[in-house]
Amino acid sequence: xxxxxxxxxxxxxxxxxxxxxxxxxxxxxxxxxxxxxxxxxxxxxxxxxxxxxxxxxxxxxxxxxxxxxxxxxxxxxxxxxxxxxxxxxxxxxxxx
Amino acid sequence: xxxxxxxxxxxxxxxxxxxxxxxxxxxxxxxxxxxxxxxxxxxxxxxxxxxxxxxxxxxxxxxxxxxxxxxxxxxxxxxxxxxxxxxxxxxxxxxxxxxxxxxxxxxxxxxxxxxxxxxxxxxxxxxxxxxxxxxxxxxxxxxxxxxxxxxxxxxxxxxxxxxxxxxxxxxxxxxxxxxxxxxxxxxxxxxxxxxxxxxxxxxxxxxxxxxxxxxxxxxxxxxxxxxxxxxxxxxxxxxxxxxxxxxxxxxxxxxxxxxxxxxxxxxxxxxxxxxxxxxxxxxxxxxxxxxxxxxxxxxxxxxxxxxxxxxxxxxxxxxxxxxxxxxxxxxxxxxxxxxxxxx
Numbered sequence: 001x002x003x004x005x006x007x008x009x010x011x012x013x014x015x016x017x018x019x020x021x022x023x024x025x026x027x028x029x030x031x032x033x034x035x036x037x038x039x040x041x042x043x044x045x046x047x048x049x050x051x052x053x054x055x056x057x058x059x060x061x062x063x064x065x066x067x068x069x070x071x072x073x074x075x076x077x078x079x080x081x082x083x084x085x086x087x088x089x090x091x092x093x094x095x096x
Numbered sequence: 097x098x099x100x101x102x103x104x105x106x107x108x109x110x111x112x113x114x115x116x117x118x119x120x121x122x123x124x125x126x127x128x129x130x131x132x133x134x135x136x137x138x139x140x141x142x143x144x145x146x147x148x149x150x151x152x153x154x155x156x157x158x159x160x161x162x163x164x165x166x167x168x169x170x171x172x173x174x175x176x177x178x179x180x181x182x183x184x185x186x187x188x189x190x191x192x193x194x195x196x197x198x199x200x201x202x203x204x205x206x207x208x209x210x211x212x213x214x215x216x217x218x219x220x221x222x223x224x225x226x227x228x229x230x231x232x233x234x235x236x237x238x239x240x241x242x243x244x245x246x247x248x249x250x251x252x253x254x255x256x257x258x259x260x261x262x263x264x265x266x267x268x269x270x271x272x273x274x275x276x277x278x279x280x281x282x283x284x285x286x287x288x289x290x291x292x293x294x295x296x297x298x299x300x301x302x303x304x305x306x307x308x309x310x311x312x313x314x315x316x317x318x319x320x321x322x323x324x325x326x327x328x329x330x331x332x333x334x335x336x337x338x339x340x341x342x343x344x345x346x347x348x349x350x351x352x353x354x355x356x357x358x359x360x361x362x363x364x365x366x367x368x369x370x371x372x373x374x375x376x377x378x379x380x381x382x383x384x385x386x387x388x389x390x391x392x393x394x395x396x397x398x399x400x401x402x403x404x405x406x407x408x409x410x411x412x413x414x415x416x417x418x419x420x421x422x423x424x425x426x427x428x429x430x431x432x433x434x435x436x437x438x439x
Contacts, residue, residue, distance in 0.1 A: 025117060028117060028119060028131075028133075029117050029118035029119065029133065030118075030135065031133055032133070041133070042133075042136055043135070088130060088132070090136050091102060092393075093105075093390040093393035093394065094103065094105060094132065094393075095105045095107060095386050095389050095390060095393075096104070096105070096106050096107065096111060
């Protein structure tokens, strides 16, 4: 299934900027960056649970926020893109 | 059944593959072409003399992602195999069975049975679908011949004889192959099988499809814990994935041959997609190879129902399903190895 992850990490202090880097890194492990703090990840249920745990442990619940949108298996019909930096279709043929 | 994951094909010779936090990064002259999460991938196939970082190879070996290096023309160079894991008991059983000519023949005949059955199915289907464009008389005769051979194969317990029967079936089937080409006949003509190097357009495509299928099959066998290099019909030879070639026999016709035929008949690939070298070898252009891989990847995504398991799965998982069934047979859970009999 496709999961959309968005986050807001407070960067007023040094620890915040550090958290931001770590969150971005963890998201990148599972999916591709489509906008600055938006990631699309194609994962199965187990991977999703792991990913969620990992991210929840990283953020500071007092000041940061994290949102997961489940777009399911038929996500192709649910996503439209306009403008630059079109994302890659990770399930189509990958030929470089 | 497991999910069919994607395959990454790298066809540019100057791309370097590196690992970065669970992603594979494609680098070309310091520039980043792309990054893909490795958990979406089943295998990486690299053409030309691309490099990959040892860290990436290690990660892939650890996570059961196969990395295969091929030459620009699709000839096999190397495969990255990690520390052998899986079941030792299963592998030992495989070796013991392979050492015994008699029991090898019992498994091997099922591979051949599957192959001939599927070829017959292809022939029968042609007579049903295109009776006006082929020599039905000849097709019927050869179909009967294959049926007769199947009876012999079923009773055969000798490897040498089995190879002979397979050869006979192959000759009959190849004789009809040319008639299954319905379009672009002037540019695609199949005389006989030629390889190393393939000497005409059809053979070039067949060789390429077989290489891809062999790699998929070898990877599937390794995933279920079998040794892809120890075969039953194909005997041991250093560097040859004999078991992969064995299991592949059933799928050659219905998967690879049919795929090549459909590319020709649907005019996906045309005469301009090939060029000839001085020694007569025919090669595909880079563009053609990309088209080929794209179509191959799409075909692998198509859904089928496995004839023995009765389960819905992607075509690309057929080698995996057969590898599972073979492992079950070796463990003693099945009393015969069930070949993939398409209908």
